[in-house]
Each structure stands twice: as C-alpha cells, then as structure tokens.
Amino acid sequence: MIKFSLSCENSHVFESWFESNNAFDTLYSKGLLTCPMCNSTQVGKNIMSPNIVAKLNPSKEESKPQENDKKIDLQKPLSKYEEALQTLKQEVEKNSEYVGKDFVEQARMMFQSETKQRSIHGEASIKEAKELVEEGIPVVPLPWPSISNTN
Numbered sequence: 001m002i003k004f005s006l007s008c009e010n011s012h013v014f015e016s017w018f019e020s021n022n023a024f025d026t027l028y029s030k031g032l033l034t035c036p037m038c039n040s041t042q043v044g045k046n047i048m049s050p051n052i053v054a055k056l057n058p059s060k061e062e063s064k065p066q067e068n069d070k071k072i073d074l075q076k077p078l079s080k081y082e083e084a085l086q087t088l089k090q091e092v093e094k095n096s097e098y099v100g101k102d103f104v105e106q107a108r109m110m111f112q113s114e115t116k117q118r119s120i121h122g123e124a125s126i127k128e129a130k131e132l133v134e135e136g137i138p139v140v141p142l143p144w145p146s147i148s149n150t151n
C-alpha cells in the first residue's frame with residue numbers, strides 16, 4: 001500500500017491509500033479519483049504536501065517541551081538573582097559610605113588623591129558615570145535604581 005497526498009481543482013487537499021503507484025495511475029487515467037469534499041474528478045497528486053507535513057510535525061513536537069523548559073529556567077534564576085541582588089545591596093550599604101548626589105565629585109576627588117580612599121556609593125546620571133569611566137575612575141553601576149539614604 002502507498003499513501004498519496006492528493007488535491008483537486010478547488011485546492012482541497014486529502015490523502016488516499018493505493019495498492020501501488022500503478023494502481024493510482026490506472027484510477028487516475030480512468031477518471032475514477034474523486035475529491036471527498038466536492039466530488040470533483042479533477043484530482044492529482046499533491047507532491048509538495050508530504051514534505052511539508054514531514055517537516056511540520058517534528059517541529060511541533062519540539063516546540064512544546066522547549067516552551068516548558070523556558071518557563072522553568074526563567075523562574076529559578078530570577079529568584080536566585082533577586083536573592084543575590086539583595087545580598088549585594090546590603091553589603092554595599094554596610095561597607096561603603098552613601099554620598100548621594102556628591103558621588104561624582106567625591107569619586108573624582110578620591111581618584112585625584114585629594115581625599116582619603118574609601119568605598120562610596122551614591123547617585124550619578126548615566127552621562128556622569130560615563131564621564132567618570134572615560135577619566136579612568138573605577139566606577140561600577142549598581143543593579144538597582146537608587147539607594148535609600150542611610151543617614
């Protein structure tokens with residue numbers, strides 16, 4: 001037995017089993033093939049369809065578990081990330097001085113050894129932070145929007 005994907009003049013696509021390729025040719029030449037949807041006898045082999053079906057089916061099966069994996073992967077590192085962020089924030093607040101808006105000025109002064117070296121954190125705009133980096137001052141952006149004043 002051999003399965004062919006067939007289509008009629010009205011673009012109906014359907015599958016049919018035949019004993020052999022020759023059996024199909026015989027039925028085809030006698031006009032005995034009919035579309036199950038519109039009964040048209042203008043029916044021919046649909047050569048493209050089996051390839052499309054073969055390609056579509058495995059990708060559908062693959063995409064489902066991938067979506068599930070992504071959901072799991074996203075949830076676990078997120079809570080760990082938040083945990084790490086919280087720890088980092090506490091460490092920074094414990095071990096460095098909050099200088100608020102003076103951060104840029106303080107960082108420059110420390111870099112030029114005008115004031116004693118210490119760890120500070122504070123607020124700087126992206127432009128200001130970029131300027132510090134360009135001047136060779138080691139600044140690290142903190143991964144949270146702003147730090148509450150501990151004073």
Ligand SMILES: [Zn+2]
Nearest residue numbers: 008012035038
């Ligand atoms: Zn049809």
